[in-house]
Amino acid sequence: MNTHTENDQKHFISRFRRSISPGPIIPRTDKERKSAVINFFALHIHPPTVPETVLRFTHTFGLGGMALVLILIQFGTGILLKFAFEPTPMTAYASIQSLQTKTPFGQLIRNLHHWSASLLVMIIFLHMLRVYFTGAFHSPRQFNWIIGWAIFACVLAANFTGYLLPYDQLAYWAVMVSTGMLGYIPVIGPTLQSFFLGGADVGPATMRIFFAFHTALLPVIVLILAGFHFWRVRKAGGVVVPRASLAEISDNNQVRVPVLPNLLMRETVTALVLIAGILAFSVFFNATLGDPANPGLSPNPTKAPWYFAGFQELLLHIHPAFSVFVIPLAITLFLMLAPYINFDDNSEGVWFVSPKGRRMAIISGVLSVLLTLVLILIDDYAATGIKILNSIPPEISQGALPTFILMIGMGLFYRLMKSRFSATNNEAVQSVFVFIMTALIVLTIVGAVFRGKDMALSLPW
Amino acid sequence: MVKKQSTEHPPVQSERRSFLNTIWMVLGAVALGEAAWLITSFLKPRKRKIHQGDFGGAITAGPVSSFTNNTVTAFPRGRFYLSRLDDGGFLAVSRQCTHLGCTIPWEEKEKLFICPCHASAFDIFGNAVKSPASRALDIFKVYIENQTVYVDTGQMIKRSEFRKEQAVYSTAPGSKA
Ligand code: HEM
Numbered sequence: 001m002n003t004h005t006e007n008d009q010k011h012f013i014s015r016f017r018r019s020i021s022p023g024p025i026i027p028r029t030d031k032e033r034k035s036a037v038i039n040f041f042a043l044h045i046h047p048p049t050v051p052e053t054v055l056r057f058t059h060t061f062g063l064g065g066m067a068l069v070l071i072l073i074q075f076g077t078g079i080l081l082k083f084a085f086e087p088t089p090m091t092a093y094a095s096i097q098s099l100q101t102k103t104p105f106g107q108l109i110r111n112l113h114h115w116s117a118s119l120l121v122m123i124i125f126l127h128m129l130r131v132y133f134t135g136a137f138h139s140p141r142q143f144n145w146i147i148g149w150a151i152f153a154c155v156l157a158a159n160f161t162g163y164l165l166p167y168d169q170l171a172y173w174a175v176m177v178s179t180g181m182l183g184y185i186p187v188i189g190p191t192l193q194s195f196f197l198g199g200a201d202v203g204p205a206t207m208r209i210f211f212a213f214h215t216a217l218l219p220v221i222v223l224i225l226a227g228f229h230f231w232r233v234r235k236a237g238g239v240v241v242p243r244a245s246l247a248e249i250s251d252n253n254q255v256r257v258p259v260l261p262n263l264l265m266r267e268t269v270t271a272l273v274l275i276a277g278i279l280a281f282s283v284f285f286n287a288t289l290g291d292p293a294n295p296g297l298s299p300n301p302t303k304a305p306w307y308f309a310g311f312q313e314l315l316l317h318i319h320p321a322f323s324v325f326v327i328p329l330a331i332t333l334f335l336m337l338a339p340y341i342n343f344d345d346n347s348e349g350v351w352f353v354s355p356k357g358r359r360m361a362i363i364s365g366v367l368s369v370l371l372t373l374v375l376i377l378i379d380d381y382a383a384t385g386i387k388i389l390n391s392i393p394p395e396i397s398q399g400a401l402p403t404f405i406l407m408i409g410m411g412l413f414y415r416l417m418k419s420r421f422s423a424t425n426n427e428a429v430q431s432v433f434v435f436i437m438t439a440l441i442v443l444t445i446v447g448a449v450f451r452g453k454d455m456a457l458s459l460p461w
Numbered sequence: 462m463v464k465k466q467s468t469e470h471p472p473v474q475s476e477r478r479s480f481l482n483t484i485w486m487v488l489g490a491v492a493l494g495e496a497a498w499l500i501t502s503f504l505k506p507r508k509r510k511i512h513q514g515d516f517g518g519a520i521t522a523g524p525v526s527s528f529t530n531n532t533v534t535a536f537p538r539g540r541f542y543l544s545r546l547d548d549g550g551f552l553a554v555s556r557q558c559t560h561l562g563c564t565i566p567w568e569e570k571e572k573l574f575i576c577p578c579h580a581s582a583f584d585i586f587g588n589a590v591k592s593p594a595s596r597a598l599d600i601f602k603v604y605i606e607n608q609t610v611y612v613d614t615g616q617m618i619k620r621s622e623f624r625k626e627q628a629v630y631s632t633a634p635g636s637k638a
Pocket residue numbers: 071074075077078079081082085096110113114117118120155158159160161162163164165166214215216219222287
């Protein structure tokens with residue numbers, strides 16, 4: 001009642017302002033700052049105070065925040081692009097051309113959307129690595145790890161559906177070969193493929209479907225999932241609290257500092273630096289627009305977008321049913337279930353579990369790079385010489401057999417690392433994780449950069 | 462209040478409740494099913510209206526005599542190649558690579574279809590002769606009436622390799638068969 005009469009006496013504008021957010025515009029005391037965080041919607045995803053140690057930049061590297069900024073850039077620029085873009089095969093290319101040449105800042109907006117999209121994939125990959133290596137996937141954050149992967153899948157889908165829209169040669173054929181990969185999924189593959197294409201090949205129906213996914217369905221899903229993601233971070237009591245080693249007890253009563261200004265200031269600076277960087281990059285580097293799509297002429301080579309180049313590389317070596325289905329499924333299952341393994345330690349907040357864990361991770365990474373490269377080279381240059389392999393059907397010689405060997409290999413690798421280093425299962429699982437992620441990175445780089453004409457290995461320079 | 466009431470008459474209430482709950486669940490499942498049915502029928506790819514001579518319809522390739530044996534003729538609008546085999550048989554092979562769907566050109570010098578995307582190769586029968594493709598090119602139905610070759614591009618036939626009965630021959634006397 002008191003505040004009511006107090007408000008009544010105030011000026012109309014002031015009353016209106018306070019109906020939006022009751023606190024002062026610039027909170028000056030600590031108490032006011034805390035209540036500003038609690039009371040203002042956009043800030044209340046934060047707790048009023050956080051442990052001082054989580055503020056260190058090298059704890060999270062601000063990667064989650066950067067991902068959010070990039071998503072917001074995608075929404076902003078994407079909505080602008082929607083005003084200029086005409087989503088049919090006949091008009092799409094021309095509308096992008098006129099956007100670039102006639103619309104003020106049109107090229108800049110397209111560049112921003114184009115570069116942020118790729119950067120987003122890299123940033124959330126790094127965010128995922130940070131989360132894994134600080135053990136932030138242990139209880140109570142297990143489910144957020146899964147939500148995170150769902151967001152990752154949606155961001156990849158957004159990238160892929162966006163890729164078709166400019167409708168140049170690159171876009172057309174990349175979508176053709178990527179949806180071609182879908183067709184190899186056993187049983188449901190062909191149905192899935194014709195659903196996404198809206199027919200037998202890329203055409204007007206594909207454009208309609210991809211546009212609906214890209215500018216309506218996926219953005220809505222991403223927003224919902226992101227909201228869920230942040231809510232889970234908050235429910236877990238904020239981000240994981242760093243510890244120097246497993247022996248250190250996680251201490252909730254350590255020094256806590258107010259979020260405003262300590263965390264908010266850091267977040268704002270990170271966001272502004274990122275925005276400045278991506279703006280500068282977009283001013284100097286234009287998104288490419290090749291020749292208009294020509295269904296009658298496939299370019300040589302035709303490549304999947306870079307974030308699918310790992311699959312494309314695997315596809316060159318291993319039978320499609322295994323390289324686009326069995327192996328990705330196995331890896332996805334491993335990643336989804338990893339937080340639910342019965343671990344020896346809850347390593348939350350400790351980088352790489354332990355110094356030994358870090359050493360094992362480095363060794364696994366190096367081994368993975370070498371082994372992946374050697375296997376690629378052997379398969380490209382020597383495997384055709386192995387006679388026995390040619391006498392058995394390709395589903396086995398290029399599919400089941402190598403897949404089986406890879407999986408048994410991973411099992412043996414786990415055993416070996418565990419006993420050789422007399423390690424905990426935290427450290428050994430981490431080694432397997434590092435091995436797989438490194439192999440994925442190597443495959444992606446080889447596929448995206450070192451494949452030239454006829455998909456033969458070649459130097460890009 | 463509500464809580465108190467329900468504890469007063471537990472047996473009758475809970476029996477009726479659980480019956481009602483079951484009904485609600487069933488109705489909910491039915492509603493979900495209906496929604497799913499509605500959405501899938503809405504989104505199911507439909508056949509487009511096909512213009513005469515375009516892909517998806519019947520295409521007049523030309524008189525039998527205009528194709529010499531052991532040649533391949535491209536029909537870009539119909540998205541196929543008409544192969545006339547050594548023995549005079551006709552085969553309409555799709556131009557879509559069976560690996561991942563790129564468009565294959567016919568290389569007259571090598572007498573092969575060579576895919577620009579990942580270098581698969583197919584011979585005049587459409588058989589895959591070089592990996593990564595492992596399946597022969599799809600074919601379309603060919604029929605010959607009054608010494609004219611027609612191709613029905615609405616009927617694509619998937620196959621793993623060429624077999625004799627896939628080729629279509631002109632029956633009229635004096636044809637090159
Ligand atoms: C996670 C979010 C998103 C990602 C990763 C993403 C990614 C992409 C990519 C890679 C392209 C192709 C750009 C090019 O090479 O030219 C694109 C195009 C496009 N996007 Fe997005 N996008 C996102 C969100 C949105 C949203 C929310 C909208 C609008 C509601 C939108 C509207 C468009 C439009 C209209 C185009 C076509 C114009 C063009 O190609 O430049 N996007 N998007």
